[in-house]
Amino acid sequence: MNNLKRFTLAMACAVVSLTGCDNGHDHDVGPPIAVTTQIQSDPGFDGDIEQTSPTSLTITQGMSPTVQSVFAGIDPAARTEFRAFLDFPLTGAGGVPGNAIIDSAFLDVYVNSLQPNVGDIPILIDLVSFQPPTLIETDFDRSLQPSLASVIVSPPLSQADVGTNVSIDVTPLMIEAQKLGLLDFQVRIMQDLGPAIPILLEINDTTGVDRASFGPLLTVTYF
Helix, strand or coil: CCHHHHHHHHHHHHHHHHCCCECCECCCCCCCCCEEEEEECCCCCCEEEEEEECCEEEEEECCECCECEEEEEECCCCCCEEEEEEEEECCCCCCCCCCCCEEEEEEEEEEEEEECCCCCECEEEEEECCCCCCCCHHHHCCCCCCCCEEEECCCCECHHHCCCEEEEECHHHHHHHHHHCCCEEEEEEEECCCCCCCCEEEEECCCCCCHHHHCCEEEEEEC
16 A cells, blocks of 8 residues: 555555544444333321411421321311421432432322312422421421422312322422432322312321332432
8 A cells, every 4th residue: 555545545544543433333322221210209208287276286206106298278177277298218228319300200109088078179289308307396387397399289189089099290399309410209198279269188108018009109210
């Protein structure tokens, strides 16, 4: 091969190298791979707060042999309001890396009952941050414990949902939690603001052997 041909070939290889090609072989690693993880709520920190009067509240936190569910809505008999709180740890094995890009997030809850057994209940879910994860009375109040992001469950929950797992799209909440670098995905579940509807939602939070089937579950897909 003469010097001119060698020079021409060298220049051609240089151009190919600069354009990212290598004799027909590229280094494209392909699209990012989606990872899906499922995180069960921490029954030690799940709970609810009942407003028994304009100035008094009752906190129930931590599942026990006698407490296996959390409540949201208005008790049709006592006319007191409940707001439920669920805590999902995001760190550790099976969690969500701090640099992950959220694709989707769904909250699955098993509806034990709606009391009374007629009517629908509109539900609002707030992303909150109660740290350390011990509930205090001010967590009930949306002014004192402001929502970081919110979603409305659509359609409202009805008797058709009783005895089933309801999957709720909470992707905007998970995106915000990731943006803020929260260590836990914590939500406040309450009756949507508006005219009071005397319906009480009971969410299964069992600590029994069937918790994997009935306990609150957060499913996150991320890149």
